[in-house]
Amino acid sequence: MLGDLDGNRARAAQAIATAASAGAQLVVLPELVSTGYALADVAQAQELGEPADGPTVSGWRALSDAHGIVVIGGFCELDADGTPRNSAAVVCPGAPVTVYRKTHLWDRERLTFTAGDEAPPVLDTPVGRVGVAICYDALFPEVMRGLAIAGAELIAVPMNSPLEGPPTVPLPVEIVSALAAAYANRVIVAQADRCGPERGIDWAGASVICDPDGRLAAGPLPDRARTGLLTACLCLADARDKRLGPRNDVLADRRLDLYATQTPTIETKENVT
Amino acid sequence: MLGDLDGNRARAAQAIATAASAGAQLVVLPELVSTGYALADVAQAQELGEPADGPTVSGWRALSDAHGIVVIGGFCELDADGTPRNSAAVVCPGAPVTVYRKTHLWDRERLTFTAGDEAPPVLDTPVGRVGVAICYDALFPEVMRGLAIAGAELIAVPMNSPLEGPPTVPLPVEIVSALAAAYANRVIVAQADRCGPERGIDWAGASVICDPDGRLAAGPLPDRARTGLLTACLCLADARDKRLGPRNDVLADRRLDLYATQTPTIETKENVT
Numbered sequence: 001m002l003g004d005l006d007g008n009r010a011r012a013a014q015a016i017a018t019a020a021s022a023g024a025q026l027v028v029l030p031e032l033v034s035t036g037y038a039l040a041d042v043a044q045a046q047e048l049g050e051p052a053d054g055p056t057v058s059g060w061r062a063l064s065d066a067h068g069i070v071v072i073g074g075f076c077e078l079d080a081d082g083t084p085r086n087s088a089a090v091v092c093p094g095a096p097v098t099v100y101r102k103t104h105l106w107d108r109e110r111l112t113f114t115a116g117d118e119a120p121p122v123l124d125t126p127v128g129r130v131g132v133a134i135c136y137d138a139l140f141p142e143v144m145r146g147l148a149i150a151g152a153e154l155i156a157v158p159m160n161s162p163l164e165g166p167p168t169v170p171l172p173v174e175i176v177s178a179l180a181a182a183y184a185n186r187v188i189v190a191q192a193d194r195c196g197p198e199r200g201i202d203w204a205g206a207s208v209i210c211d212p213d214g215r216l217a218a219g220p221l222p223d224r225a226r227t228g229l230l231t232a233c234l235c236l237a238d239a240r241d242k243r244l245g246p247r248n249d250v251l252a253d254r255r256l257d258l259y260a261t262q263t264p265t266i267e268t269k270e271n272v273t
Numbered sequence: 274m275l276g277d278l279d280g281n282r283a284r285a286a287q288a289i290a291t292a293a294s295a296g297a298q299l300v301v302l303p304e305l306v307s308t309g310y311a312l313a314d315v316a317q318a319q320e321l322g323e324p325a326d327g328p329t330v331s332g333w334r335a336l337s338d339a340h341g342i343v344v345i346g347g348f349c350e351l352d353a354d355g356t357p358r359n360s361a362a363v364v365c366p367g368a369p370v371t372v373y374r375k376t377h378l379w380d381r382e383r384l385t386f387t388a389g390d391e392a393p394p395v396l397d398t399p400v401g402r403v404g405v406a407i408c409y410d411a412l413f414p415e416v417m418r419g420l421a422i423a424g425a426e427l428i429a430v431p432m433n434s435p436l437e438g439p440p441t442v443p444l445p446v447e448i449v450s451a452l453a454a455a456y457a458n459r460v461i462v463a464q465a466d467r468c469g470p471e472r473g474i475d476w477a478g479a480s481v482i483c484d485p486d487g488r489l490a491a492g493p494l495p496d497r498a499r500t501g502l503l504t505a506c507l508c509l510a511d512a513r514d515k516r517l518g519p520r521n522d523v524l525a526d527r528r529l530d531l532y533a534t535q536t537p538t539i540e541t542k543e544n545v546t
Binding site for chain 2: 103104106107108110115117118119136139140141142143144145146164165168169170171173176177179180181183184213214215216245246247248250253254255257258259
């Protein structure tokens with residue numbers, strides 16, 4: 001709920017505890033968990049935001065240690081200068097927190113946040129190598145490919161995806177994109193979207209877990225307006241194997257000799273469209 | 274039907290004529306139209322293949338001129354050395370034929386064909402700027418992105434996609450990938466897959482036309498075992514507009530400053546997977 005810091009933190013803590021009870025070793029929460037998404041401006045982000053060692057991430061720190069699980073979630077970070085960042089924290093039991101600042105800002109986020117200047121990271125966690133992208137980041141094939149090349153076995157995608165226009169059928173584009181990225185890179189994609197009313201926004205309901213074959217391992221939730229827990233039991237090590245059938249490999253088969261040189265080979269005919 | 278050159282050419286000619294009658298200005302045929310897909314080896318490809326000015330493409334040439342439409346289809350090309358290539362021809366009315374040789378070979382194609390050494394092209398046609406990728410090529414985000422950057426408004430994908438394992442639900446991964454590429458690049462994707470028995474192969478049934486919003490404009494066909502015609506009326510010029518919402522642009526928003534430098538930021542923790 002927008003601006004309900006304590007309530008949002010409590011709901012996230014409950015979700016983490018529930019997931020841990022269900023046997024989860026890694027939990028992905030949505031983008032901007034503590035504040036909600038539809039922040040009006042920089043002033044509101046500064047009022048509601050917090051540093052990376054503030055109460056939101058400190059709470060995840062405690063839960064990660066208590067349950068021995070990896071927690072990844074988005075929060076409104078105030079950096080050392082007090083500038084709002086749309087960030088994600090990766091919290092592993094007993095290890096330093098890693099913070100990633102969203103590098104591709106969506107719509108009005110550009111009015112509220114300053115984009116990060118470091119590429120989405122890949123981290124060695126107790127459950128395997130985990131990459132992070134935040135919402136619109138994940139639309140960029142370069143990001144998902146880059147994370148896979150950097151060794152990500154699972155890409156966690158905290159998301160707040162406002163529904164723009166009528167939903168695409170038979171699946172929201174955010175789910176289509178996640179499945180395609182999982183398949184093209186043979187990685188797991190674990191994506192957590194938002195629900196609930198915020199300034200009249202409807203959400204895409206794009207929470208899913210995709211396996212490296214491009215299949216839905218879990219989700220989407222039956223009702224995109226309600227919270228829920230999606231779980232899947234997947235082996236991250238399987239995503240190290242980039243082979244596709246007996247003679248192919250989605251990374252080794254890239255034609256790096258060609259991509260860099262690709263230029264238009266436009267004929268001289270008049271375009272009469 | 275495998276090896277039925279005359280029959281396959283006749284069926285393709287009929288399909289082109291039917292599409293033209295339905296008002297099509299551009300027709301996409303599958304991969305390896307004239308020969309069929311499941312060629313046993315180089316010898317069979319050499320027996321059934323033909324040069325780019327052979328009867329298959331010459332037939333398309335005549336139909337393109339007669340109907341005033343763009344024809345794009347795959348054929349088994351024998352190059353100047355008699356080496357088999359898995360090629361696609363782009364035939365525009367009254368213009369020279371452009372041939373693209375598949376650069377990413379799938380499975381046993383590696384035993385039969387020699388991969389091309391030129392990147393997938395973008396061509397200025399009477400209906401707009403058209404890019405070409407052949408089947409497995411299109412799985413590579415680099416290819417689809419590269420074509421979009423090079424100006425493709427529509428990407429034609431001749432395809433023969435053998436079904437491997439149980440179909441992915443709710444959509445074949447080949448359709449998921451096409452929709453995701455259309456959305457991520459704001460291009461039209463027109464993909465024509467194969468049907469019919471060939472050495473026991475089942476096909477994915479991935480013939481679709483995707484619009485730049487990542488929606489299905491046509492297809493898939495209701496029965497993937499049967500031939501069919503999919504048509505959609507789309508404006509290629511719409512795909513020149515890469516804006517997504519009021520403040521975003523899928524190409525301009527790329528963070529080129531980050532992608533090249535993306536390297537693993539691996540923590541020193543032991544990976545206990």
